[in-house]
Amino acid sequence: xxxxxxxxxxxxxxxxxxxxxxxxxxxxxxxxxxxxxxxxxxxxxxxxxxxxxxxxxxxxxxxxxxxxxxxxxxxxxxxxxxxxxxxxxxxxxxxxxxxxxxxxxxxxxxxxxxxxxxxxxxxxxxxxxxxxxxxxxxxxxxxxxxxxxxxxxxxxxxxxxxxxxxxxxxxxxxxxxxxxxxxxxxxxxxxxxxxxxxxxxxxxxxxxxxxxxxxxxxxxxxxxxxxxxxxxxxxxxxxxxxxxxxxxxxxxxxxxxxxxxxxxxxxxxxxxxxxxxxxxxxxxxxxxxxxxxxxxxxxxxxxxxxxxxxxxxxxxxxxxxxxxxxxxxxxxxxxxxxxxxxxxxxxxxxxxxxxxxxxxxxxxxxxxxxxxxxxxxxxxxxxxxxxxxxxxxxxxxxxxxxxxxxxxxxxxxxxxxxxxxxxxxx
Amino acid sequence: xxxxxxxxxxxxxxxxxxxxxxxxxxxxxxxxxxxxxxxxxxxxxxxxxxxxxxxxxxxxxxxxxxxxxxxxxxxxxxxxxxxxxxxxxxxxxxxxxxxxxxxxxxxxxxxxxxxxxxxxxxxxxxxxxxxxxxxxxxxxxxxxxxxxxxxxxxxxxxxxxxxxxxxxxxxxxxxxxxxxxxxxxxxxxxxxxxxxxxxxxxxxxxxxxxxxxxxxxxxxxxxxxxxxxxxxxxxxxxxxxxxxxxxxxxxxxxxxxxxxxxxxxxxxxxxxxxxxxxxxxxxxxxxxxxxxxxxxxxxxxxxxxxxxxxxxxxxxxxxxxxxxxxxxxxxxxxxxxxxxxxxxxxxxxxxxxxxxxxxxxxxxxxxxxxxxxxxxxxxxxxxxxxxxxxxxxxxxxxxxxxxxxxxxxxxxxxxxxxxxxxxxxxxxxxxxxxxxxx
Numbered sequence: 001x002x003x004x005x006x007x008x009x010x011x012x013x014x015x016x017x018x019x020x021x022x023x024x025x026x027x028x029x030x031x032x033x034x035x036x037x038x039x040x041x042x043x044x045x046x047x048x049x050x051x052x053x054x055x056x057x058x059x060x061x062x063x064x065x066x067x068x069x070x071x072x073x074x075x076x077x078x079x080x081x082x083x084x085x086x087x088x089x090x091x092x093x094x095x096x097x098x099x100x101x102x103x104x105x106x107x108x109x110x111x112x113x114x115x116x117x118x119x120x121x122x123x124x125x126x127x128x129x130x131x132x133x134x135x136x137x138x139x140x141x142x143x144x145x146x147x148x149x150x151x152x153x154x155x156x157x158x159x160x161x162x163x164x165x166x167x168x169x170x171x172x173x174x175x176x177x178x179x180x181x182x183x184x185x186x187x188x189x190x191x192x193x194x195x196x197x198x199x200x201x202x203x204x205x206x207x208x209x210x211x212x213x214x215x216x217x218x219x220x221x222x223x224x225x226x227x228x229x230x231x232x233x234x235x236x237x238x239x240x241x242x243x244x245x246x247x248x249x250x251x252x253x254x255x256x257x258x259x260x261x262x263x264x265x266x267x268x269x270x271x272x273x274x275x276x277x278x279x280x281x282x283x284x285x286x287x288x289x290x291x292x293x294x295x296x297x298x299x300x301x302x303x304x305x306x307x308x309x310x311x312x313x314x315x316x317x318x319x320x321x322x323x324x325x326x327x328x329x330x331x332x333x334x335x336x337x338x339x340x341x342x343x344x345x346x347x348x349x350x351x352x353x354x355x356x357x358x359x360x361x362x363x364x365x366x367x368x369x370x371x372x373x374x375x376x377x378x379x380x381x382x383x384x385x386x387x388x389x390x391x392x393x394x395x396x397x398x399x400x401x402x403x404x405x406x407x408x409x410x411x412x413x414x415x416x417x418x419x420x421x422x423x424x425x426x
Numbered sequence: 427x428x429x430x431x432x433x434x435x436x437x438x439x440x441x442x443x444x445x446x447x448x449x450x451x452x453x454x455x456x457x458x459x460x461x462x463x464x465x466x467x468x469x470x471x472x473x474x475x476x477x478x479x480x481x482x483x484x485x486x487x488x489x490x491x492x493x494x495x496x497x498x499x500x501x502x503x504x505x506x507x508x509x510x511x512x513x514x515x516x517x518x519x520x521x522x523x524x525x526x527x528x529x530x531x532x533x534x535x536x537x538x539x540x541x542x543x544x545x546x547x548x549x550x551x552x553x554x555x556x557x558x559x560x561x562x563x564x565x566x567x568x569x570x571x572x573x574x575x576x577x578x579x580x581x582x583x584x585x586x587x588x589x590x591x592x593x594x595x596x597x598x599x600x601x602x603x604x605x606x607x608x609x610x611x612x613x614x615x616x617x618x619x620x621x622x623x624x625x626x627x628x629x630x631x632x633x634x635x636x637x638x639x640x641x642x643x644x645x646x647x648x649x650x651x652x653x654x655x656x657x658x659x660x661x662x663x664x665x666x667x668x669x670x671x672x673x674x675x676x677x678x679x680x681x682x683x684x685x686x687x688x689x690x691x692x693x694x695x696x697x698x699x700x701x702x703x704x705x706x707x708x709x710x711x712x713x714x715x716x717x718x719x720x721x722x723x724x725x726x727x728x729x730x731x732x733x734x735x736x737x738x739x740x741x742x743x744x745x746x747x748x749x750x751x752x753x754x755x756x757x758x759x760x761x762x763x764x765x766x767x768x769x770x771x772x773x774x775x776x777x778x779x780x781x782x783x784x785x786x787x788x789x790x791x792x793x794x795x796x797x798x799x800x801x802x803x804x805x806x807x808x809x810x811x812x813x814x815x816x817x818x819x820x821x822x823x824x825x826x827x828x829x830x831x832x833x834x835x836x837x838x839x840x841x842x843x844x845x846x847x848x849x850x851x852x853x854x855x856x857x858x859x860x861x862x863x864x
Contacts, residue, residue, distance in 0.1 A: 064690035103790070176548050183557040189566045196835040212477075212545050213559040214538065214566065219835040225588075225795045226785055228581035229829040229837055235577075236569035251692045252785040259703040260577070260710045283694035285701075420519050420551035 047343040050090040051336050053078070053329060054097055054114030056124025056134070061101025062222060062248040063126045065277050066320055070148060071096070072313040073325030074123055079312065084365040087333045087342065099125040102197060103223060107134050115141045120342045121332045123325065127247070128152030129197040139163040143344040146332060148324035151273065151297065152198040153206070153425050156391045163348050167324040167383055168297050169397030171199070172423040175206020177399045178243060178270060178295050187241030187268060188213040191234045193253065194245035195222040203245050203272060209426060222249045231256040241268040250275035254284065264292050273297060278317050282408040289404040298323055298383045299398045300412055305382055327381030330364050331355060334379055338371050354379050356387040384419070397422050473552045475524055476513035479506045481535055482563025486510030491527035494547070496520050522547045526560045538565040571830050576708035578826040584715060586822025587722050591777035592795065593802045593814040594729060595770020601746030601809035602766050604666050605656065609677040610774060610799065611792030613647045615684055617775025618782035618791055625695050632697045632783070640775050648771030652764055684789040692788040699786070718780045725776055726815070729769060733811055738765050746809055797838070801845050807858025816856050820844065
């Protein structure tokens with residue numbers, strides 16, 4: 001009986017471990033408040049030490065392909081700011097950090113280590129789901145949480161003490177463009193196949209709202225072992241257009257779509273910012289991605305900016321969200337410069353002011369000189385005009401429409417950059 | 427679990443209180459920004475809300491009125507032309523209400539959804555026309571549950587086979603040594619990664635890379651793993667719980683080692699990626715899937731026969747029943763355990779290869795399947811060979827078929843509910859022996 005008792009314990013333990021593993025990614029928000037309260041008390045008002053910026057960007061996980069351009073954007077901005085004399089006369093320090101994805105706990109550890117290092121602002125995360133797991137911790141510590149790529153509408157009205165900002169527009173905008181684009185291209189019966197998280201559900205909701213034909217939503221778990229049932233449900237709707245809203249797992253979804261006979265060669269397929277990649281689909285059958293369209297927030301990345309980014313990271317192949325990351329860092333630096341303080345509260349208080357109303361300027365050096373002369377500035381960045389509304393969201397944004405010409409090549413469609421006011425939530 | 431629940435409720439509280447105020451502010455900002463941008467707006471090209479009215483057979487419907495209303499008392503009207511086309515020019519970027527005059531539709535024609543006679547059109551930017559569809563006719567007939575069910579059953583059987591290949595080894599190791607191996611999922615990833623490296627990097631043909639990857643997995647994941655890790659632990663008399671924790675640590679270590687060398691993305695093999703399916707009646711299935719499944723089935727049946735007929739197989743069952751008695755009756759227990767590890771690693775690596783060939787390889791591939799493998803083993807009966815097979819079949823098929831009734835993002839839930847119900851009735855699993863657990 002001794003042995004069978006042991007087995008019982010082992011089984012119970014095994015089940016408990018699996019349950020715990022399942023919970024770990026989302027169980028952290030509750031315990032944070034106590035930890036962060038003490039941290040905010042310690043933060044001295046209007047600190048004037050060197051500006052420290054921590055990055056919380058994906059080196060690993062299902063958005064890892066977005067990491068290199070975003071890091072390059074941050075690195076380039078820091079380099080150019082320091083070349084122009086730094087902030088408050090001192091060089092800006094960039095502390096790199098990995099955000100992982102929602103299935104790992106890396107973002108928590110990175111945020112903790114940034115907070116311990118006394119950063120004034122954290123740039124990240126790429127995934128809205130990841131940002132939602134650390135936003136309480138970061139904003140509770142009085143640090144600016146600035147994402148270059150979050151697009152979930154949930155973050156617009158989140159209680160963030162006025163410390164959360166982003167240069168990417170919420171998906172009320174991308175959803176509207178995506179849905180209208182599909183209708184314009186002649187789709188009448190669309191399927192929106194989206195991953196089950198804040199980003200996927202939000203973008204699909206606004207895409208469906210803007211698409212005036214018949215639409216079917218199929219939601220999938222991105223950690224599923226395979227996607228045949230999800231694709232079978234999409235196929236049952238007999239769609240003439242499919243919008244794929246997801247991250248890295250889109251490759252697996254695409255192979256399943258092709259298998260069940262509704263691949264991009266048979267049904268018009270649309271991608272979004274989360275899966276627009278030049279690397280992910282290169283091994284799929286030749287030219288199967290040809291004609292696939294995608295939406296990506298931001299103005300066209302100029303060749304000149306691409307060259308500057310390549311100077312920081314010569315291995316870059318995609319530039320998604322590099323301009324937004326660059327602008328995030330420049331805006332943080334300008335806000336610190338104008339507020340004469342490198343702590344989170346000072347930066348947050350000045351971000352709206354440096355982004356709108358005043359003399360327009362487009363580089364850190366130009367803006368800094370204007371600030372030194374006592375002029376109110378309006379920074380227009382490489383990602384667009386950047387004007388923050390009261391929620392820290394851009395109120396005006398630009399959406400680009402891209403089209404694949406081969407599996408590993410996509411280019412913006414001629415005059416398909418749509419600039420307008422970001423629609424309100426419904 | 428308590429933590430988690432409170433986290434969810436607190437988040438809900440945070441979001442639910444603010445939206446009204448937030449939305450008001452948002453509307454205010456948008457209004458200001460619209461007027462702020464009126465400067466470049468007026469200079470832009472004429473902008474239309476437009477559409478084409480067609481019936482279910484795609485025939486145009488002329489002479490139907492469509493109207494749009496918008497801010498500043500804007501009213502625009504249009505009638506569909508001989509091709510069913512209509513368009514209304516709008517003066518500014520704003521939200522318009524577009525309505526169709528249903529009474530002007532020819533007799534016998536009606537909107538698919540009569541409640542959608544008025545649709546909101548958000549003109550984001552001047553120059554970007556908005557197309558508004560008024561679907562007319564009965565709408566597209568969705569596939570029936572029978573049609574969808576056939577596809578789901580076929581994919582369920584393939585998933586069941588993958589789970590069974592992995593579960594058999596896990597169950598054998600548990601039966602002979604008592605170890606609940608949480609690092610078993612990494613054996614699947616090992617098989618997939620080796621196939622990727624041998625084909626995409628070393629340049630071998632995939633059909634040669636696969637057997638080589640299986641052999642290497644059996645050597646590294648079976649023979650070497652047992653020889654240098656688990657056998658020394660057994661010799662030192664490490665307790666089962668300590669060994670379980672070691673396996674969890676090992677799983678994390680190996681997973682992040684894979685991440686370090688392979689990266690975080692999903693990659694496809696250089697051949698057979700994105701193969702189109704053959705349409706066999708109601709079912710689409712790829713040739714590569716038919717071939718890998720057939721090989722997997724042969725391996726599974728072969729392993730089962732080997733376990734029930736061969737000397738070594740019988741010995742392994744003797745060891746699972748009672749190691750001390752087996753040892754004293756002349757069975758070399760350590761040799762049997764080594765054989766079981768090698769067999770388990772071989773089968774698991776092929777399960778990983780099946781997944782890799784069919785949808786690509788990533789470093790978390792094994793972890794994604796581990797929960798299902800454990801569910802299958804527990805359902806069938808811990809430590810029993812046929813139990814693992816039956817458990818896999820139930821889990822694999824019920825995951826897929828349950829999506830006919832529950833949302834796809836919850837597809838694992840249906841299978842796990844079945845697991846809980848069966849365990850309530852038969853705590854030892856479907857084929858487990860009663861005395862073994864209780």
